[in-house]
Amino acid sequence: MNQQLPTNLEQLLQRGDIWRGTKAFFQDNNGQDTGHPELNNCLVHHGWPRACLIEINQQELGQGEWLLLAPALRNNTEGLQILINPPALPFAQGFLQAGLNLDQILIVNAPAKNDFLAAFVEIARAKACSHLLAWQPQQALNYTEIRKCVLASNEGSGIYWLLRHSRTTPQSSPAHLRLRTQIYAEYLEVLITKQKGGEQSLLNKPLELSLPREWMGYLPHADLDNYPDNIPHIHPQKPVRSSGKITNNISRLRSR
């Protein structure tokens, strides 16, 4: 660390990672916009903090990880976005629809824990890597191993996400920021469970992020015949009508 040692209390308080009770010290220059204004408002850096480890806890794959992270990835045009141990294959068509650049995305498979740690450390230190999404291997990481990831993240200048199972939420973690995500039919719930330098009052308050419009407005197929035309639809957006009959046919939906 090439930072000079602080000589007095004021200098010490300039550090962003010192807990200051309910008052947070904001460092605006070290965050990247998450693409979700309501989430930005809850984060110390008004965005994803750089050179820090961000832990995201999820019950299983598909809990809104790409909804949460895609805006930041989309806004970054330089540097590589690297995925370590993704739980399934990223679908090129879905990524292109989301505006992601496939040439920037690299996938690394490191199923063994030692290999995962070595890969994480190497990639986090590489200047070419701007964003790293790492899914912890089958064998869970312990505190010391996550600490290694934290130290490697501090040496880099990108944004580093570590995705772990939500059963590890109660366990202590040295990550700078911890979130838990859960997808629901109407919204994506994001819970900040830990944030260095952040206000305690913001912790564990669920944030509801909206889902993409194209996912909404469908009635279950089984119920289509039960709804007369004059009953307003319960979902935020009405499904498409075709010649007076409610339908979820995709070929009709494409024209929206």
Place this chain on the structure above:
Amino acid sequence: MSRASTLSPPPMRLWLAIRLSGNNDNNGHPTKNNIDSTIEKKLMVLCDALYQFTPHLQMYISQYTREHGVLLEISRSLTLFGGITTLLDLIHKQLHAKNVTDHYYHALAHTAQAAWLCSFLEHADNIIQHIEQPINHHNAEQLRYFFRDRLQQLPVTCLEEFPHEITVLEQTGFISLGDVIQQIQASGLRSFSKRFGNEFSQYLSDMLDISPDMQQPGLFSAPVPLFHPEIRFIERVDLEFPVTQLDLLQPGLRLLLQKLSYHLQQRQHQCQMIEWHLISIYQEREIIRVHCDTPQQQGHLLLDLSLIQFEQYAFRFAVDQMELYCPFTSPVQAQTCPLDFSQQSPNPKTTQDFTLTTAKLKARLGNSAIYKISYKDDHLPELSNDIISYQKTAWQVLPALQQQALRPKWLFAIPQTIGQTPAGLNWRGQLQLLAGPERIHTHWWDTPVARDYFMAQRHDGLRLWIFKDLQQQCWFVQGVFC
């Protein structure tokens, strides 16, 4: 005539041909390529042994008869080694001392081609007494006539590189090279050019050292090729005591790689592969090879890659000596870089930086562990997702139809079966169909596939991309919206 300086170009060239006897050492039924590579290796050893006498060395392998040998231009070495007799004696001794070959034929002539042909003459080595005097007096013309006379004794069949021309010459009544030379003296090379083409007439003019038109010694003779011996890097360190720990080996590794870097820098070379030889006190030997993607001149990456390999290496014995061997190098100038005018080409600095990272990752995880995805124009989702090398450029143009369709971010390479219960579809929870169907009916030309795709929602809100296989009448999950 005054003696010429050893530095000035010689008034005439003198070639020594060393033709190895037969190729009896090829066992079994080796292929042509195998024979060539064996011969090349043998000739390379021969060149290395002869390099001390002259740098102008040429390997020769006949395309038709597989006769092979080495051609030496020795006119510049005569003064240094004290005359032709001494030089030939030294060469003979060197070849026997190095055990390069048991038996060989040698011959002298004014051109490389003529020397090679003269090596087929009997008593080729009895000519030294005839040529020593003209050589010492630099009488080029006298020598040229002498060698031309010797060539005249050879039959036309000695022109083995031109089998078609030999047949025609024999049919026309040419028996020996003397007949050919007489024809050239009478009517020049043009008649041969017209009949047999430029390649053959050029060969004759080179062999006889005459210009095609004027029948005079070539005014602008081609430069004599230089031989560049392979310089292999071998360095060794002796450890103070036998060690089995990587930490204790590291200083030695660093020292040897520093020496290699210095060696490569001095010669403006680079390497892609090194070998570590670990030697025990009983002279047991283990070899660890380290490869890297891109040629290296500095030792940093080679050190990191070596450490990765050593970490996974179980020491079979305590290491007493360590050798670094770099068998192959290439000139730095030989690098080629593709021209890329596309706006999407990555920043070269970041790419270079990441090259080191990927090399380390590949050394640890294997080549297939790092990849990219690319779109491929196919209706079947699993086939439209192409896995490509991370160095290639991904195809990113999505057809309009696919741009508007509902597509998930995660794709299961192998679709997972959905249970069908009386209550409905079940995959880790009850599913309800939302959007669809989108029918994909494709590959009718090989394995027909017919599927109806839907976006389904699980009871907890997770949206899945599922399909019904219309042929099997089964449901599968193929993707996850998230």
